[in-house]
Each structure stands twice: as structure tokens, then as C-alpha cells.
Amino acid sequence: MLPLAITCGDPSGVGPEIIECWLQRNPDRLNDVCLIGPKNWLETLQCPHTHAVGEHHFSAIPGQPSVEGAHVALEALEEAAYGCRQLRYRGVVTAPVSKHWMEQAGWSFPGQTEFFAERWFGQPSMAFAGGKLRVVLTTWHVPLIDVPNHLTEESITRAVKNAHFLAERLGAASPARIGVCGLNPHAGEGGLLGFEEQGIIDPILDNLRDRYPNLSSCQPGDTLFWRQMQGEFDVIIAMYHDQGLAPLKAVDFDQAVNLTLGLSFIRTSPDHGTAFGIAGQGKAGITSFANAVELADKMSFI
Ligand SMILES: N[C@H](C(=O)O)[C@H](O)COP(=O)(O)O
Secondary structure (H helix, E strand, C coil), rough: CCEEEEECCCCCCHHHHHHHHHHCHHHHHHHEEEEECCHHHCCCCCCCCCCECCCCCCCCCCCCHHHHHHHHHHHHHHHHHHHHEEEEEEEEEEECCCCHHHHHHCCCCCCCCHHHHHHHCCEEEEEECCCCCCEECCCCCCCCCHHHHHHCHHHHHCCCCCHHHHHHHCCCCCCCCEEECCCCCHHHHHHHCCCCHHHHHHHHHHHHHCCCCCEEEECCHHHHHHHHCCCCEEEEEEEHHHHHHHHHHHHHHCCCCCECCCCEEEEEEEEECCHHHHHCCCCCCCCCHHHHHHHHHHHHCC
């Protein structure tokens, strides 16, 4: 089996120490992963498969991000994406990057999701799996005012297809039970509080129900996640970023995994940031990262 690529993320963030800690606790995985990061760091790890990026004498200082470090993070992502296309890796687990510092290094993407979408020539769905909630977003890094314009047959169909895939890979009985949030309060209240449910989203869901029989119509987003926690749905589809991520992070913050679904390869990531404030202090938890590796294993198809 091809190894899973693991990128270091911002080398001054918590990524490197989380990866190290995970490796120490999972020595059986040493042959199954390829670590991508700065040479000085890789040399301390005794991992048989590594790929060095950045200047050879670069040494990160925990908690002190720099443009040079952001270049390392950027090169690690490029190598992971390219290595998958060359069939050297079966998928990617990314440690957190700082979008602010990546921008200083010339990166122009709103997130890693968009980066992998471009490098792997596809249209993904951003998805999250926590201990209690599983969410697929129809739109993600889009300003709220633009969200309705992005609710199209293509984006909604993609979200439904990827929600079904996620549910099946996580072991849900087929056909998966997929709950869909409306865009407006009370899912539009029959048109009183907005027209997108009746006018756009529900007709698309109706057309998809032959293929996905347990797909709901638009439901009030304020109670749908509670209903998932009661066991009614395997996966929820949210219409926009905060609709899905606010409940997910309230309930599953330490455990959730960010998944990029629908591309030629799987990419997962712990759902937290670089945490520069605690980097290098041994305080960062590894649960979310460990879950990200586990889900990359479940989702990879090579
Ligand atoms: N939308 C994510 C979140 O809020 O958790 C975060 O921005 C990560 O996005 P990328 O994986 O695309 O970098």
C-alpha cells in the first residue's frame, strides 16, 4: 500500500509536535506514512519515509512564525499534492497552516481545501466528522451575502453525493440518512421567511431522492444538529460555513476532523489551527490529528 503523506503545517505551530507525539504512540505506523517537513526536524524522527522541504538549514522556533516557515508549509503542501498525482502517496493528512503567514509567502488560496481542489483538478466538498456530528458544507469560504448565489444544482448535488459517501465510509447503513438544513430561519417557513428553500433547494433535493431515498427536504437548521445527535441522521448538509461549523465546534471541538471530499485523493486535517501561543510547550492535544489519520485511512481509495 502507498504511504499516507503527512505535512508538517506551519513549522512554528503545534503541527510538528503533534505529529511526533502521534508517531511515538503509533510506532506500528512508521512504515505506512511519509512525513514532509524541514530537514532538521525530519532528522530527529527516525521515520523511514520522509521528504525534506525548505532551506536545508531552516530551524523553526515554536511560537515564532516567519515567512521562511510559511514557505516550508507551502512547499510541504505542494509536495503532498504532487506526490499523490505521481501515485507516491495514497492521500494526505495536513497539519495546520497560518493563512496569514502563507499569504506573506505568496500563497493565494483562502484555504487548503481550495489549494487541493486546484492541484487535483476537481470540485470538492468541505466536510467535518466529530465524535457526535458529521457535516458536509454546500458552500464554505464564501461571504454570507454571496451564499444564495452559490446554491446551485451543481453545489447541492455535490454536497449530497459526498454526504452519502462520507456516511457509507463511516459505516452507516445504506441508504444513508441525510438531513439538509434550510438557508433561512425555520427553513423559510413556507416562503414567509425566504424563498430559497421552495424556489431553489427543495426542487433539487426532490430530483435527487430517487438516487438517495433517505435524503430529507430542507429542515430548520436550528434543530437539525440536535436531531442528528438523537440518531435521526447519519450526516447533515449545511448551506454555509458557520451554519455547519458553529454546532460542530461547540460539540466536537477537540475531536473533529476536516475532510476534503470528492477529489481524486483524500485529504484530512485536524480541525484546529496552528496554536502558536502554546507551540513547543507539549500542551497540544493529538486526538483531532489521530482521528484525521484514521479517517484518511478509511476514506482513501488507492
Ligand atoms: N473552514 C475551516 C474551519 O473553519 O475549520 C478552516 O478554515 C480550514 O480550512 P482549510 O482546510 O481549507 O484550510
